[in-house]
Amino acid sequence: MNTSSTDKAQPECCNQQQRNVAFFSTRSYERILFSELIKKLNVANDSSINATFFEHPLNASTAASCHGYTDVVVFVNDDINAATIKVLKRCGVRHVALRCAGFNNVNVNAAAKAGITVSRVPAYSPQTVAEHTLALILTLNRKTHKAYNRVREGNFDLGGLMGFTLHGKTVGVIGTGKIGQAVIRILLGFGCHVLCFDPLPDNNVTAMGGHYVTLDELLEKSVIVTLHCPLNEQSHHIINAESIDKMPQGVMLINTSRGGLVDDNAVIKGLKTKKIGYLGLDVYERESELFFDDHSQEIIQDDIFQRLITFPNVVITGHQGFFTIEALEEIAKTTLDNILTGENTL
Structure with a gap:
């Protein structure tokens, strides 16, 4: 089954009070969460969602299925470009709701010209992503993933598992929004010296003990560099051959x-020359072809990912x-609130 629905028949019309919503790129855990919350909202607020x-993504090819829907809900790898917007407009869609913080996959100018509002979830438990960031740092440093496999095989040799003490180390945080600040708090709790870079400095960062510096200084002095900025024209490939060369x-x-x-x-190249001694990624530039699906029985065709x-x-x-x-509960609540208001939250 490619679809499941609280309303089996695809709607052919809608009115101002009723919201007919198409969710794309959904997984079972999202369908359960959103369905339960929609039922509660419809009863509590006398609304009609x-x-x-x-399961499939929203793009220019699949947008034709949106006829009769007032709203579409999309995720990080859906492609809401100008061509997709054009089809959505023709289908009568009035609102695109992202169930994520980033909106680099939406052509906001095309949406504005089409009269389609766009909303997102700018802050959903920023501590969640911050904690995963520290999980990657600690895993890479103390090599717990390798130790786990060794012990399961009865191998208690410590060779190759040596790490370093995080306390006292200089860590560079690029991007000091809500997630970046949550990361900074944790790092300060570990006793790290935290350098920060953001085009829009925040007084809260300096108040908690972070230090704003230029990007070059951050790259030159930080033994750990962690990224927490949005993707836009200015930040695209902010980590490149030149910036890596400046790092320790x-x-x-x-x-x-x-x-x-x-x-x-x-x-x-940085990994091969050992300039980069550790790399932790939760995202990947071409992840739309890989992430959120099971490819364990396939031959992955992405040579760069396979090399990494x-x-x-x-x-x-x-x-x-x-x-x-x-985080998922907060995402669902905010997304549905955005749908009910129909406002542009970018």
Whole structure:
């Protein structure tokens, strides 16, 4: 089954009070969560949200299925470009609701011209992604993933498992929004010296003990660099051959934001020269072809991804940094609130 629905028949019309909503790129856990919350909202608020859930992504090819829907709900790898917007407009869609914080996959200018509002979930338990960031840092440093496998095989040799003490180390945080600040708090709790870079500095960061510096200074002095900025024209491939060259030998690089922040080819070269001593990724620039699906019985065709996972000092998770019950509940609540208001929240 490619779809499941609280309203089996696809709607052919709608009115201002009723919201006929098409959810794309959904998984079973999302369908259960959203369906339960929709039932509660419809009773509590006397609202009428009719939901249809699709497993396939929304793009220019699949947008024709949106006829009769007032709203579409999309995720990080759906492609809402100008062509998709054009079809959505023709189908009568009035609102695109992202159930995520980033909106780099939406052509907001095309949506505005089409009269389609766009909303997102700017803050959903930022501690969730921050904690996953630290999980990657600690796993890479103390090599707990390797130790786990060794002990299961009866191998208690400590050779190759040596890490370093995080306390007292200088960590660079690029992007000091809500998630970046949550990461900073945790790092300060570990006793780290935290350098920060953001085009829009926040007084809260300096108040808690972070230090704003130039991007070059951050790259030159940080033994760990972690990314927490949105993907846009200015930040695309902010980690590239030139920026990697400025980093200390053996630097740890962490990305839990968006894959496009990192030039994969430059990172591979950095790993081969040992300039990058550790790499932790929860996102990948071409993840739309891989993440959120089971490819274990297939031959993965992405040669760059396959090269990355051959390195023993690389840990990759499949965009699960957001994946806690608290975060999912907040995402669902905010997304449905955005649908009921129909407002542009970008």
